[in-house]
Amino acid sequence: MKTLTRRMLALLALSACTTLALGQDFPSKPVRIVVPYAPGGTTDVLARFLGQRLSENIGQPVVVDNRPGAAEAVGAGLVAKSPGDGYTLLLCTLTTQAINPTLFPKLSFDATRELTAIGRVADVPGMVAVHPGVPAKDMAEFLAYLKANPGRNYASPGAGTPNHLATELFKKAAGVQATHIPYKGGAPAVQDLMAGQVDFMLILAPEAAPLIATNKLRGLAVTSLQRSPMFPNLPTASEAGVPNFEMVVWYTLLAPASTPKDIVTKLNRSLNQVLGEKQTQDKLAELSIKPAGGTPEEAMAHAAREADKWRKVIADANIRAEN
Template sequence: MSADLGQPIVIDNRPGAGEAIGAGVAAKAPADGYTLLLSTMTTQAINPVLYPKLPFDASKELTAIGRVADVPAMLAVNPSVPATNVPEFLRYLKANPGRNYASPGAGTPNHLATELFKRAADVEVTHIPYKGGAPAVQDLMAGQVDFMLILAPEAMPNVKAGKLRSLAITTQQRSPMFADLPTVSESGLKGFELVVWYILLAPTGTPKDVVARLNKSLNTVLNDSALKSKLAELSIQPAGGTTEDATAFANKEAVKWKKVIEESNIKVD
């Protein structure tokens, strides 16, 4: 986008509080098109429910430029788990209630989706939250936990190395990047899906012509064959589309994850 716009783009990483710190900075920035937010689903579809006292309202103070990409997850187990597919794994969990699963932290998409998986499969498993994905994956490989929903780019190197076993992918349809891997949905939990989506946002009030120019640039870049190839290597599917598409999609996802949070009674300190 920097090359397409003829403008330098400075990446200002603001980690912490499940994206809330970075999102707060963007929400309060001047609405001039010069401060944007690249976020995951967390900012719009999860945090408003998990953190009702945030000092900003993402639905009112941030507006969509466009969806950037979708990243699937994999249901992965430690190789010592006696299961090579989802039905075998569910039988194992039912016969051994109280087995545990890892997540990058309470309230993360991985955590919420595993709670959805737990309820859909009617199994009793214990959540072990970590401070980030890397230590969670390390303990999964070490056998400290039994399974995890891991983003495909994080999972694949360890699956190929034999340190993890992937049982299924979390998209609704099989991914062309992993054509031989069944989906969780086709493996018995119909309708189950976890796709971590990325979206580009701007402060609400950013002029419509600026938003339109940024959306056009985003779509131009996402259609670039070299970038598509690079993203495919990382198991990332480019998205794109209109600002209206992005807004509608985010609103639909917010309804889905609000229901999961409330029905699972998930609380975050």
């Protein structure tokens, strides 16, 4: 028994030393950031810019690996089941931590237990955008139009997406009715909005910008509580008649929960350094993206608060993922 005990203690000590050495040597090879969306969208653009800046900070290549599908679950599940060595990370939206655990309780992984935060990356406001044929030049006219025409409709990239949930919250806050038309992705939803097949949509401000500039859509308000530098003359929804309404898509850098604390700390330090650089802040401001930052603990606490918020929205609107 004494011999067995000594062997077990020796193995534990060896494991501790190995973990410590791993943290001290990290990073010694390229780091992969999994993006749970196809190339070209806001998440992908943010990941590629962040990867470039992080690569310069940590002295190793940072590559982006697009793994779209199943409302972020394909990419998130891949990272959740990856080795916790700091070399496979996930850049995701609130969907993974704050929405999917309620909508998809039978996922093959538990985001709250199998993923841990490196840190919050950024906040991106939405935009209430309408087809130019909608007879409303501002939010007051639009709300009056919806109240007078309760059968109008709105698009989303799919049931349970942040766009969908936020629009349901918007309807409740504004006291209006509109029918949800879900699409299989953001691109076809926006295409039908531009074609006038649907009346309005809550989309991310960076994605709305070129469409508004070319008069393919009309922006009525941003959905953050502060005005956007990209649209300084556009009011917030709260200013324009929907009090306290806010829809901000937040992004977090996550790692497998088994990742050693010293590696998480190193990555968090690098992330905060990159987000604090003027070059980063100026570039993200051009895209109407606000850098976040902070500790891993703060990021996890934020996700928990947001999960409570969106759980209530899902219950109040009786939203089902299969709808």
